[in-house]
Amino acid sequence: LYEFTFKLDESSKEPLYLQLYKFIKNEIESKNFIVGSKLPSVRNMATFLGLSRTTIEKAYHLLMVEGYVDSKPRSGLFITSIQEPLLSSLQKQRPSFKEKVLKETVNYDFRYGSLNFDKSFVSKWRKSSNESLDLFKNDILTYGDSKGEIRLRIQIAQYLKLSRGVSCQPDQIILGAGTQYLLSQICQMLLKEGDSIAMEEPGYDGARAVFQNHHLNIVPIQLDQDGINTKKLKKFNGNLVYLTPSHQFPYGMVLPIKKRLELLKWAAESNRLIIEDDYDGELRYHGKTIPSLQGLDQHGKVIYIGTFSKALLPSIRISYMVLPEHLLEVYQQKFELYDSSVSKIHQFTLFRLMRDGYWERHLRKIRTVYKRKHNELLSTIKMIMGDKVQILGKDAGLHIIIKVNGRSEEELIQSANSHGIKIYPTSKY
């Protein structure tokens, strides 16, 4: 048994769990703990030190995140064999993001894009993944179809037709490890350095970064109350526009059908292409679903992009784009020698979940949960704050925007923060 003495400095401003974390970390780095040995259980440690279980849990979690200990299921936490010089130099270089977040002691984090956790989901995914490994054990030894596995693309085509009105053949679908990967492919297909691309202002900063990295000239187009200002867009003289019509990012408005038709007419007449980023099109709570631009388009002027990051899991990295037929040849020319960027194991897993109807059931389930949460949030805000605030983007998606008269963004964030509440700015978009 390992014996140690740990003195808390109760006068210190540093939270107890951080003091405990640092102490254990130090013990590990000084090799006072033997690699592979087990940490006392949370309960035992709490009793031993006379601290709350939450404090111990927080300290242990931090040790785990930083890789000092690792958990083995049903047996506890064990000291890992991390080489001390590697880690300590890393620690010096920069505190990890998670450490920084924890230090702020946030009680309520309103981080946009956070997902709701469905207990049955992980076991479903695991089961399908295990079956896929079994069934396709030879297939996982190869790179696979560079556009994505055909059986998954067939499922996606069916889903898109029924759920988003997107009309396409599986051949037009290309899978990629995230929307940014696909945007980069589009840039490489269609644009050269210095070419112009238009996007909403404010708009998705992750897309803007891709366009910047391809040295494009980004033309910001202002928003009206109901989405992009079409008059201003029509003055744009480049060939490509990037839009989030179903749920404008970050403001959240839904582009009305009239503007959609207007945009498509413009694109057809002046031979422009529109990238439609439908990042959370599945999550709509009020009013009728408006069909995707792609579904309304008659002239092959829309590149549709969707993702499984919002409604399923961001960590599997599966997004897809639907190319108009006339671009398939260019795509082939540019990317036929590329390997797929998406895990084939995950592709098989997702294929089976979609084929067996689980994806549809999952969508229905999370739509209900998110809608309830969304309504709860809206009614609470209205009840407490009444007319003092204006709520934007309240029909869809995973976030809302609040406009407060007479107070700056910074002020509001500070004020919330002092109450242990974390909210996020729009200014960076």
Add this chain to the structure above:
Amino acid sequence: LYEFTFKLDESSKEPLYLQLYKFIKNEIESKNFIVGSKLPSVRNMATFLGLSRTTIEKAYHLLMVEGYVDSKPRSGLFITSIQEPLLSSLQKQRPSFKEKVLKETVNYDFRYGSLNFDKSFVSKWRKSSNESLDLFKNDILTYGDSKGEIRLRIQIAQYLKLSRGVSCQPDQIILGAGTQYLLSQICQMLLKEGDSIAMEEPGYDGARAVFQNHHLNIVPIQLDQDGINTKKLKKFNGNLVYLTPSHQFPYGMVLPIKKRLELLKWAAESNRLIIEDDYDGELRYHGKTIPSLQGLDQHGKVIYIGTFSKALLPSIRISYMVLPEHLLEVYQQKFELYDSSVSKIHQFTLFRLMRDGYWERHLRKIRTVYKRKHNELLSTIKMIMGDKVQILGKDAGLHIIIKVNGRSEEELIQSANSHGIKIYPTSKY
């Protein structure tokens, strides 16, 4: 019970399994089979039709590959609900790659980069993956560190130091969904349209495609018997060189230490950067391992790229690059808003396998297997063909090159093909 009549055309040149496949496919498309119904077992079908089990198996496999049926573990094959118009139009557009391959009836396929299958491997991966899903069930709901999970990068840094002599901090490691993804990031970091990049000729066509898509001016540098011609390289006036020094692709020679030092000296003196693609550096069978360029470099002139595609699994899409410290800031500027392109679930899985020593054991195991196969192949070729052929690149990796005097590549491929043997050309590189 479903009754059907199937007449084989034994006079047809078409193999029996293809005839059977087409018949069942037709039945499914004409809706004579009910969706969800079970196909007769291989054994029953073989008895019923008086054909060999192999024939039935091949036909069933093709039906599965094409998505007409799907397998449920321990119960059999079931007709899937693929929308008929989707599928048939797809079929018309182009036969799938697998179908084409199967039609050629290849008995021995010498496809380079094919992996050896270790039965225990899938179960190890599955176990680790299940444990990761369990342990990290909250982590998989977020995007994660854009450079890759730190705990995995710590493991990779340790591994690279011990196994490839690469010296780096985990902070310098960036994970990406394949080498091509990382090469594209390097292009975006360091080059603009029209800039020059040098590469070996012949060289890896997948890298060339990336450079072309970034509109770079590709400068081919000839090879000597022992790798790149350094005299010619020194005349190159661009800033970036892409090399495969540990196992030249496709020729397979290993760049000797003298040339490595010469290259590094040149890079340091004239302020050039070298991309070292060490795609199968783990697989070396003869002679002493030569340290990586990165490990020999004193001046931060090497970007090292490695992958888990060759020695572990191509289907998980995990590659990594090691940036010199002076490039970390540029990387941060360009890509801080990017989400990681690699599955976090796979990252956790791999982290656990590496931490628990399984990756090292796996490497030792496959090195032994591949070495035995490699030697067997070499000695057979020498025994049968003697002096008529010359073998290149015989010290490392997953492929060898054979040079046959007086016969063209095309002739050789044709001749092998007529004996049911598939070999691959080098001309496309």
